[in-house]
Amino acid sequence: MQAAFLVAPEGTEEVELTRPWQAVTDAGGGPTLVSTHAGKVQAFHHLDKADTFPVDLTVDEATAADFDGLVLPGGVANPDALRLDRRAVAFIKSFFDAGRPVAAICHAPWTLIEADVVRGRTLTSWPSLRTDIRNAGGTWVDEQVKICTAGPNTLITSRKPADLEAFCAAFVSEFSH
Template identity: 45%
Template sequence: MKRILIIATDGFEQSELMEPKARLEEDGADITIASLEDGEITGWKDSNWGESVPVDITVEEVSSGDYDALLLPGGQINPDILRMNETVINLIKDFDKADKPIAAICHAPWLLAEADIVKGKVVTSWPSLRTDLRNAGADVVDREVAVDGNLITSRNPEDIPAFTAALKDAMAMERIPENA
C-alpha cells in the first residue's frame, strides 16, 4: 500500500484535495492529511468557503520517511499561507532530496519555488504563478500535466484526472480490480 501525505491548510481548493484523495484511495492508497494545527481545515469552492476535512497530523509531527509521495493542493489562500511556514518548506525539500514524487496543482507550485526545487525543471501552474516559477529558474509550460523527475505539476481543477494519473504512474500504482 502506498502512503501519500497531503499538506494543506484553510483555503485549499476543494476539488484539488478531495478529488485526487478519493481517486487515490479507490486504488488502495493510504492518505494522511497534515496541516499547521490539529482539528479541521476548510476548503474554498466557487468563491466561498467549502467543506471541512479532518487533520490527521500536524506538519511538526510529520516525517517524510513515512510516506511514498507528497500531494500539494492549490487554491490561492492555502499555498500562500503554507509557503511562509519553514517546517512545510523543509518537508518539501526532504521529499525532493529523497527523490519521492511531489505533486502540486494550480497555485501549489508556489511551494516548490519557495523550497527552491524548480530550477531547471519543466513545470506548469495556474497562469498567475508562471512568472514566479520562471524567476525561480523553472522551464514553464502550459499543459494539463508536466512531469520532470519527481515533480508533477498541473494547472487547474480540470487537470485533476491527468494530475492524479501522473502521480499514480510515478508511484507505479495499479488500479485494484473491483472484484479483488
C-alpha cells in the same frame, strides 16, 4: 501507496484535495492529511467556504520517510499560507531531499518556489505563476500535466481543476512504483 496531502488550515481548493484523495483511495492507497496545525482544515470552492476536513498529522509529526509521495493541492490562499510557514516549506523540501515524488496543482507551485526546488525543472501551474516559476529558475509550460524527472525526484504538476483526471492518473502511477 501512502500519500501525504499538505494543506494550510484554511484556503485549499476543495476539489483539488478531494479528487486526488479519492484517486489514492481508489488505487488501494492510504491518504493522510497533513497541516501546520491540528484540528480541521477549511476548504473552499473558489472564494466560498466549502467542507472542513480533519487533520491526521501536523508537519511536526510527519516525515517524508512515512510516505511514497506528497500531494500539494492548490487554491490561492492555501499555498500562500504554506510558503510563509518554515515548517511546511521544510516538509516539502524533505521530499525532494529524500528523492520522493511530489505532485502539485494550480497555485501549489508557490510552495515549491519557496522551498527552492524548481531551478532546472520544467513544470506547469495556474498561468499567473508563470513569471514566478521562471524567476525561480524553472521552465514553465502550458500543459494539462507535466512530469519532470530532471532532478532528485519526479515532479508532477497540473494547471487547474479541469486537469484533475490527468493529474491524478500521473501521480498515482508514479507513487505506486
